[in-house]
Amino acid sequence: MFTAKDVKELREKTGCGMMDCKKALTESDGDMEKAMELLREKGLAAATKKAGRIAAEGIVSSYTSDDASVGAIIEVNSETDFVGKNADFKAFVGALAKIVADSNPADLEALNALKFDDTKTVEEELREKILTIGENMKIRRFARFEGNVVTYIHGEGRIGVMVKVEGDLTDDAKAAAKDAAMQIAAMNPLYLDKTTVPAEDLEKEKHIILAQMKEDPKNAGKPENILEKMLTGKVNKFYELNCLNQQEFVKDSNYKVEKYLAEKGIKLVDFVRFEKGEGLEKKEENFADEVASMMK
Structure with missing residues (x-):
């Protein structure tokens, strides 16, 4: 159903303990994505996206x-x-x-x-x-x-x-677009804007948030309308963390990225971010064996 390598991979991606990872994989019948969701629902893995990828x-x-x-x-x-x-x-x-x-x-x-x-x-x-x-x-x-x-x-x-922008690319606008690109490099947003989050991703996130809320004993007995407000607040926080336009602008916390760019006369319409080696397995070698092989 799953191997020790799968448990190790899940641990690297979530930072959770070995036994928690093994239990999650058992409950999910070896499905890595479902296991990650289970760990998040239980509050054991707080990341909103895969982490700990081995670099090439x-x-x-x-x-x-x-x-x-x-x-x-x-x-x-x-x-x-x-x-x-x-x-x-x-x-x-x-x-x-x-x-x-x-x-x-x-x-x-x-x-x-x-x-x-x-x-x-x-x-x-x-x-x-x-x-x-x-x-x-x-x-x-x-x-x-x-x-x-x-x-x-x-x-x-x-x-x-x-990044690709709409509007005249004046010197100030070009500098602002570069600032946005630097923010993307640093913050690694998953989406351009909250309106571009796929419905499936949003429903999955709401499901995880609700599961975490139910796990928290402090929420026991709270009225449904209060829980709904809490859910809305947590979804908005998800947007602020993962959607570029809704993120706090790193260089000036008084602005959201979208507003900062608008004041410079531009609108960001697309972006792509490549990080060297993300998602690739890096070759692991025993250094002593490598030196020995070179000496031969």
Whole structure:
């Protein structure tokens, strides 16, 4: 039904104890998502989204045209973080971002087939980099926006954000859009706005909130109308934590993000956030064994 590896994975994602994770997996018949919900309902896992993902290496890079009318963001993975600091590797990933912006490939297969330069395709250049640098590499994902686009790279390629806005992209507006991108990098919102939260996600969240309220003995005997007000308050808090427009603006707590941008004459209509290696299993090796194998 489930394995010790599943228990370990659930523990890493929720921060809960091993026995609690095992019990949740038993109750959910091994369904990881349901087990996470059960732990949250019992107040054992408070996170609103998956956490503790194991990182892989590489970098996230971006490109924006001079007139900010098109932008692209891309993640390329490598085996070690040393490669992510390699100037040749950085230049390669940056060139890929420009190719995505210029050529608008439909998917990774289409990107690999595009010309990298006059003599090689992207796929051929990737193979050459693998041979030259000596590590396996993989183009993982990319995104492209047309319109008024601003990009932001944090931590030398650890996180990349691209935003699309409506309104004139004046110098002040561009600075505000970058501030929003930095907020996205730091706060990792799940949704753009409370109106964009899927009904299924909202119902799931309400179910979890109600279950937590019932678990709390302080709520015993409270009238239904009071519980409804509490539910509304907690849902609003969910919006404030997970919806970019409803989040408190980090640089000025007097503003919500949406209001801050509006005062700068722009409205954020879309965003994408890539964090290097999120959701990927990082290769784990015994250091002593690795050294021994190198000596052989």
